Amino acid sequence: MRPFVAGTERDLASAVAEWALSLRERIPAAEKAGEIPRDVIRELGRLGVLGMTVPEPLGGLGASTVAFALVLEELAAAWPSLAVAVAVNTGIVDGTLVRHGTPEQLRRWLPRLIDGSGLGAFALSEPSSGSDAASLRATAIRDGDGWRLNGRKQFITNARYAPLAIVFARIGETDPARAHAGITAFAVPLDAPGVVIGTAERKLGLLASDTSALVLDGVRVDRDAVVGEVGKGFALALAALDGGRVGIAAQSVGIARAAIAIARDYAKHRTQFGRPIVDFEGVRFPLARSEGEIAAARLLFLRAAWLKDHGRPFTREAAMAKLYASEMAQRATHAAVQTLGGYGYMREYAVERYARDGRATTIYEGTSEIQRLVIARSLLLGLQAG
Ligand SMILES: Cc1cc2nc3c(=O)[nH]c(=O)nc-3n(C[C@H](O)[C@H](O)[C@H](O)COP(=O)(O)OP(=O)(O)OC[C@H]3O[C@@H](n4cnc5c(N)ncnc54)[C@H](O)[C@@H]3O)c2cc1C
Incomplete structure (x- = not known):
């Protein structure tokens, strides 16, 4: 008996669990190589896992958070590195775009986060701000009708696989009385000039999951790269x-x-x-x-x-x-x-x-x-x- 769980939600998790079993032999080599093979990411796309909670009209499966959580349990039971990559892409990046993205952002980015050609990243942490995320130092300044971003993001999951990262940067001066003031979310294409992905971190575990720094050196994004409202990113x-x-x-x-x-x-x-x-x-x-x-x-x-x-x-x-x-x-x-x-x-x-x-x-x-x-x-x- 599983309170909170419907039959279809259980079925989705079982299907993914069965598929994940087929990866077993490949995990040691992938962990040693420090990467999730591209064909595995593509297969996740084909199975619908990368757009699981995205509404059907937007190209996803329209599944519930309950179903997605059960799928993450199954992926983690098979291969935790894969589970964290999916959790960030689908749970955090897809979810943020679905909730706050403009029609243009949804049209431009969702297909690439769903189809298995890449995995999205969420760039909040910095070298000097982790738990105290509101003290972030990355900046966004006006540049014509767009923005120019500078800063360094630290420990970013999927950076190496990501077509885009949702990057948090501050507009205006830091206000000690309102630490989160001015923080704004941007959808940043990671092939934009000025984006540098740092060397992959050498970690205790989750070796196949990418964790890298993301450096923004005068990265220019359009006005419509803002996700949600200016200043409401925190x-x-x-x-x-x-x-x-x-x-x-x-x-x-x-x-x-x-x-x-x-x-x-x-x-x-x-x-x-x-x-x-x-x-x-x-x-x-x-x-x-x-x-x-x-x-x-x-x-x-x-x-x-x-x-x-x-x-x-x-x-x-x-x-x-x-x-x-x-x-x-x-x-x-x-x-x-x-x-x-x-x-x-x-x-x-x-x-x-x-x-x-x-x-x-x-x-x-x-x-x-x-x-x-x-x-x-x-x-x-x-x-x-x-
Ligand atoms: C494998 C991995 C993947 C990650 N992926 C991402 C990602 O994709 N995107 C991203 O933005 N970040 C990512 N992170 C960063 C992660 O979110 C931070 O490491 C985490 O929030 C902690 O921040 P910190 O490492 O700076 O530690 P700190 O904030 O410096 O904390 C150090 C210690 O102090 C404690 N501490 C701090 N403040 C308090 C307080 N007020 N009260 C009590 N204790 C306190 C902490 O609990 C901790 O024990 C990742 C980290 C790892 C390890």
Whole structure:
């Protein structure tokens, strides 16, 4: 039984799960090469995953946030690097354009984010601003009837694959009293003169997912590159991150589930002291704890996704889901590695990869500390949970 989930939503997730199984043999080589093969991205486009939540009249599948979150759980269970690439493209970039894009922006960009020819990027973080995103330093100044952008964005997922990035830059002076004042979102073509993609970051995990700097050196964009309203970009970024957090929670559940499945199978077959190790309470209890926590985390992300689908406030619920699921994924992957003992530490079994990949979930799209701030703020304002 899956509260919040309809049969069609489950079917979509099952279809993607089946397809993702076919990637299994290719994952180690792709992680080693540090890239998602282009044919896999094209296939995601063909399957409709890259435009899953885009309304049908705009060329997408028109699926719900619930369905998309379940798909992200399945992708993460198979290959977390792929899940984060899709989460950013579909959940954040498509979603932002659908909500705020002009008809011209939708016509120009959505087909290229949906068809598998590339993956969109969302460029908010900078070298000196992460959690405190409103302190960003990138600037946009008037240039004729357009804008000229300067700045450096840091840790940008998909930068190397992206036809466009939604870039946040400030118009006018920084106002210490209103830190987010002037922040504006721009749809920036990444083949524009002055755009430089930095060297890919060398990371702990998610090795096939691209994380790169994005340098904007006097990049000229037209007036109609502004996404949403001039000066209202920060609210737009926060709304995008609310939705994104549902996806990271789902990703965390997929990672935990896959790691625990490997550990369970291993524990049934590994014999020590003349018995399968799963007979020892010390081995089976961490698995049992994880099983319960995975189910709880899934309910949290489904509730947040359902609220979003029904047009209800979900900021607090998305933060709760992201906080709990990502922290749960740390416990679950730790338990999985421990269950396999020395083999858990070796590349031969994928638990070490899930442990490394899962580590990012408590950091990106707002650290655990920032989720606690969001939840505490709503608590202090006396808002009711959905
Ligand atoms: C793999 C990966 C992919 C990413 N992809 C993208 C992307 O596509 N686009 C993008 O814009 N960004 C991206 N990021 C950046 C990510 O969103 C930031 O790393 C994150 O928001 C944290 O910012 P920071 O790294 O600057 O850490 P900081 O903000 O410097 O935080 C450092 C520590 O201080 C804590 N801290 C900060 N402020 C507070 C506070 N008020 N109270 C308590 N604790 C606090 C933090 O929780 C953290 O533990 C990505 C990051 C990673 C790791």
